[in-house]
Amino acid sequence: MLKSLLPDRPGTGPLAEAFRACRTHFLGAAVFSALINLLYLTPTLYMMQVYDRVVPTGGLTTLVLMTAVAVFALACLSVLDWLRSRLLLRAGLRLDRMLSARILSRVVNLQTKSPNTQALREFDNVRSAVSGAGALALFDAPWTPLYLGCCFLLHPAIGILTLVGGLVLFALAWLNERDSRSRLSKAIQSNVAAYAAQESIAAQAEVVRALGMRKASIANQIEQRRGAVALQADAQLQGGRYSGAIKFVRLALQSAALGLAAFLVVKGQISPGSIIASSVLLSRAVAPVELLVGAWPGLVQARTSWNHLVELFAQTAGEDRPRTGLPPPAGRLRVDGATVRLPDLDKPVIQNVAFALDPGQTLGIIGPSGSGKTTLARVVAGSLKPTGGVVRLDGAEYDARDGDDLAQFIGYLPQSPSLFAGSVRDNISRFVAATGVEKEAVDRGAVEAAMAAGAHDMILRLPNGYDTVLGPFGAGVSAGQAQRIALARALYGDPALLVLDEPNSNLDQEGEAALMVAVLKAAARGAAVVIVAHRAGVLARVDRLLLMRDGLMQMEGPREEVLSRIRPSTPPVRKEA
Template identity: 70%
Template sequence: MFNDLIPGKPGTEPLAEALKACRPHFVWAGVFSALVNLLYLTPTLYMMQVYDRVVPTGGVPTLLLVSAIAVFALATLALLDWLRTRLLVRAGLRLDRLLVSRLLGRVVDLQAQSPGSQVLREFDHVRSAVSGQGALALFDAPWTPIYIGCCFLLHPALGALTLVGAIVLFVLAMLNERDSRPRLNDAMKEGQAAYAAQESMAAQSEVVRALGMRQAGIALQVRQRQIATQRQAEAQFTGGRYTGIIKFLRLMLQSAALGLAAYLTVNGQISAGSIIAASVLLTRAVQPIEQMVGAWPTLMQAKASWKSLLQVFASTARVDRELTTLPAPEGRLALEQVTVRLPGTQVPQLKGVSLSLEPGQVLGVIGPSGSGKTTLARVVAGAITPTAGSVRLDGADYDAREGDRLAEHIGYLPQVPGLFAGTVKDNISRFQSALGATAEEVDRLAVAAAKAAGVHEMILRLPEGYDTRLGPNGSGLSVGQSQRVALARALYRDPVVLVLDEPNANLDQEGEAALLQAIRGAAARGAAVLMIAHRAGVLGGADRLLMLREGTVQIEGPRDEVMMRLNPGRSKPTVVPPPGAQSA
């Protein structure tokens, strides 16, 4: 039943290690729970002593003694209960400390495979369950048989009543689990979809406002949220119905225990103190079951989230592999029968694409919209993993290098610049200062990259130069400026592979001239350059051209030959000269 919850698959070792690190917390919480549940017998024993010893004899010293012992026992109970709660909270904090960085390390890969995944939210569900009342109910549940045994010690009839009541409540709890599980699963799925839609709409708020889609967007979100809340309400109604029945039965059993104990006392079969003791024991015996029913939605959510985390770690197992450190590559790039089918699509975006690129060569990729050009750029940049086939750098598969180490040798300029909140220098340097890089090194390399991209002078004209702070998504710069800063980021540390996706889409003549100079400079130092282009201005710097159509390579070869094949009626290939060429 619980085999699917055990982290045994390759890649789930971090989860197993985190659980092992928290084992002392759980063990001591279990020990303290045992002591707490033993001390919960204090009111029972105290009532029996008062009614059986103090009241008949009028022994005030005995009353004071047993009262002092009871106060000490209850104070100890409260202290141990506080300690076990604190231990579970500490366990949740330790899980957070051990796993969050590893989870964040997998978010990038996971988002490429399954966009919209809510990994940290799933983890928070698990951590909340570990630190909350659900975990305490699990620790208390095994003590129900002990309390039932104590009831049998008072009298077999009282034990039988408690046992039957516990069985009935347990059956109700199982029925609650059976009825609530599908509703809770539906509620969780709808809730995740609603959150994802809300985040997507918020991320594109400018487009929403500009196109007059506010009301439509609100209506869609409200509709999705209504579905999610309706599912949640159905699950809560189901659980609430069983909770009410269980509470009624518990109260009825309490009264039945009092009545049965009074009858047995009248017949001289038990002492008067056993009347209250029977009621207290029965209440304590069935209380964990009632707590379990109340905490069931939280526990089921945590169970589903834990399974999701196991799948996340198993699907990103390669992140934790220990890899041999390979020498710095020279820039020989090769794609071998690369096929890519993105999540949620039926038709592959790339179909068996093969190409090779030597250091110093510039390959221009052309083709109609939807032909797979951007997907090709993402594959070469290492942003996504091919569904089939291999991408190799100097003969080594991309997977042979750890992700960040591979990225040190690749420069990538996507269609959307994708700048982050921080200074211009932080964005160009890929936030290396956060990893402990010295300020002198970061400054030197950032300025060198900006000069290589021809953007140094533009940055100096900003209010605070390289220290100008940008908002989320690079707000504070124009689209063209953002693209030029992103080009400098791509050139940071002189990568041996340079991938440019529509690099001149938002550039003016000055920016396009700087781009062409940057491409020539990268090729001159031996970088392999792959650039996607719709506008022909940058194709003049290409050595070879490759044309994609419907995800397959249609034409590939030297630039002039490809242009001749594309324009068979012309005697010479026509290439639009780069900006500034005529004036020069």
């Protein structure tokens, strides 16, 4: 039963490291548990002494003395118990300090279709198990043999009763665990899925309303929710049945111990003081079993969560390794054999793409929808790690720099602008103000970038100019405005490499003209520029063209050359969605 609580894989890396850092806390808690469990014998010893020494002799001095000792011992017990809880709570806080930022950073780095957005919640499950009743039960469980031994010392028959009773309880607990394990984890999983579905519907409520999907989506959610709730109730009912049986067995055992002790007293085999002592000892011996059963769902949930965290860290391994700082790149881009495979697709999304771009050069990526242009742009922007091949900036692989370090040299405008909740200024400056960069520098950088993007006047016309606060996902500006703000964000800090994915898809004439100026200016100052586009406006000025089809690079070369080769069959510039 205990084995199933241990993580599946021996943890290395930050998770294990954090737990190792709390070793002294856990060791302290273990030592305190030893003392606490020894002190729990106080009432038993006291009772036996009172019955066997004080009552027969009437020695009141002895009674006073013994009472004083017992009270002192019990006070120590309470203090130790309190200290132990504090230690475990501190261990939880320490884990939080060491891991929460790392977990968030891993979540951001994770590249799967369904990112683990619950990671922090899962971490909280682990943390509360570490400082909660479950952990206390686990610390107390090893002391069961102590009480069992004392029972045997009282009388072998009482020892045997405790042993057999304990085994019965343990068997019940094991059955409980066996029956409820799959139910519990199923319930947890479907609960997580139901919450996630709810969140995504709530985030897109407007579309749901406009497309008349309200009833359908509610029905869908309710069905999911009912499933989750039913599974949970099922797991609880199952667990409840066993905990009822366990309670009954424990109460029956206590009475049986009293009865057996009384019988032994009548037979003259033990002293009268042992009657109550045996009952007390027996209940202490079997208490951890009951405690564990109560704490079991929480522990199982913590274990599931732990495994998810281990998985998260394994999937993003190598993120935190130390890296030598490299000088800022000039913008020499080399893409070599870039291939992206997705786990659930047989065919690579892009395969073996290779090209080179020098500072000051512009490259247009063209091709039909679904040909892999966005995927290639993401690889070049460093937002997606290719499964094969390498991308280098000034000779250094992207992986040679840590994520944020690399990102400051790359300006990326994704296909959907993806703005965040916060002011326009913060969006343009990539929220660096939160990392302690000076306000003047941030303001200047944001305004310069907006000017370079030709978006300065448009931003000043917003209700609060640069201080206009956008809602979640950048709500509050039009698609065209969002795209221009996102262009300014890409230009923030004069990056050496600019990657623009259909930057003109929502732009009007004025916006497109501003975009052209921005691209040419960036190239003139020496940036390498990669633009995914359909429309002639942007492509007319690029130096090179790259044609994608079905994930393969069909052609790449100087613009005129590529155009003359594709002109006979297909028009180079097509309007597509």
